[in-house]
Amino acid sequence: MSTFAAAPAARPDPTTRPEKRTSGMSIALSYTLITARSTFRNTRFILFTVALPVVMYLLFNNLYGDQTEAGINVGAYLMVSMAAYGGIGATINAGARIAIERQTGWNRQLRLSALSARGYLIAKAAVAMLVALPAIVLVFLAGVAFGSAHLTFAQWLGCGLALWLSLIPFGVLGLVIGFVATVDSAQPLTMLTYMALAILGGLWFPVSQFPSLLQHVAKALPSYWAAEIAREPLAHQAIPLTGVLVLAAWAVGLGLLAMAAYRRSGRKA
């Protein structure tokens, strides 16, 4: 049985402490790296977020990949849709993992560090964005290996980057769920919003096949615009301003909600 060691007799004077003043930004960065490492260590989580979109892409691509519609190769269209689907799932789920930290009380412990509320939220959102990369990259790689789409390198890069940046509102949405839900409700709530956004946003079936009311709904959703923006490089079109505005509005609105939910979550979950 070990005992508590005696404190050193003299306490260093705070004014003579080594001036290793760490800034708030670098503390947030430390936290991002720590969280990213622990998330990527969770291989089951990574596999789950990556496997489903890749399998679905391969399936759909096999059925319709050779067709061409409105000048766009359907295989490429599917590839972007499924990459968006995977990326959205990864970002939402990453944030929703906060619910677990809240239940264990680790979230309260973190509030007793120098990590600020803003630093915490930025770090969590950054990790969500990092977690989305494997899903996008692997679906694209599957596209290269098995797809019939022939894209230039600039198109690949443009699609990937446009899609990745469009995922910001979903990362924030994950945070909101992570702060609002309990451990038990986080999973179903994540699944529900994820599926609703994917289907209503036209990631599974093209929006053009929707009834007109649902078409309007789709055009207010971030999932529709994330895929739409990512497809623009395929058709050599400019990125639609409406889409950027819709995504920005969702990001800001959800961001405010996340801040409010974060403040509320200090008390015990």
Added chain:
Amino acid sequence: MTTSAARTTPPAAPSVRDGAAVRLTGLHKSFGQVHAVRGVDLTIAPGEVVAFLGPNGAGKSTTIDMLLGLTAPDAGSATVFGADPVTAVQAGSVGAMLQSGALLPDVTVRELVTMFAALHRHPLPVDEAIERAGISEIAGQKTTKLSGGQAQRVRYALALVPDPDLLVLDEPTVAMDVELRRSFWASMREATAAGKTVLFATHYLEEADDFADRVVVLARGRIVADGTGAQIKATVAGRAITAAIPGATVAALRDLPGVASAEQQGPRMVLRCTDSDGALRALLAAFPASHDIEIRTGNLEDAFLELTANATQVAA
């Protein structure tokens, strides 16, 4: 031990004014229908060791949460070293040991402490925090494999990481065995000898009496007593007379001189006295058949029960 000889800075003067370590003013907090904290005012001077004593549900943890900036008060304010709690925490002036709550899973104790230290501006060296909390032996273990007492010590190490001036400990010795508890408080004594301010919550009366300079009793969200352990005992009736008193009613006994309150406990009556000598003379004069008479000094346990019982009546 050369603590006092080696100390470079004099202990903080117990003058409060603007240098208060903790100042709580008119704190209120409700959760739905439950009014958990109902107007708490408290000032703690630097260097004081204060016990927050109260039964479960007295509002101890909620008050501590507000003091740490984890919960916003509905009314009133909390400051730590003159700053708002969140600022004080981020500056590293406050270290806290939270009640229960699991540690982050899938990491070793050392990884956890290192990780937490990475989130501070001028942390204590990881090895020093580990050594002072007495967890060197378990530093390589996974956090999920710890006993309750071991987990408490890891939490204590996390509280030391900021190298804080104020340590806040919410029920620190829960799940510790007697020996560990003793060594924990011995290590706390060293910390306070070095001039740290300590506020700890407990429902162990001996802990409050033995380790705190000052005991603040909380019941039903209010402070019902504030003083040294000895003062707390003195504020309630000093002694109690227990006796079998044939033919006596509670009302008649309560009217005797020197008796503060009377109650029936089985076949015997318990008289809490302000003046036990006078009460005993009056008792024997009025009820000569009294027998099996015992007189005992009130202990902190009695004081505590009485104080919290009164608060119940006020609240009802």
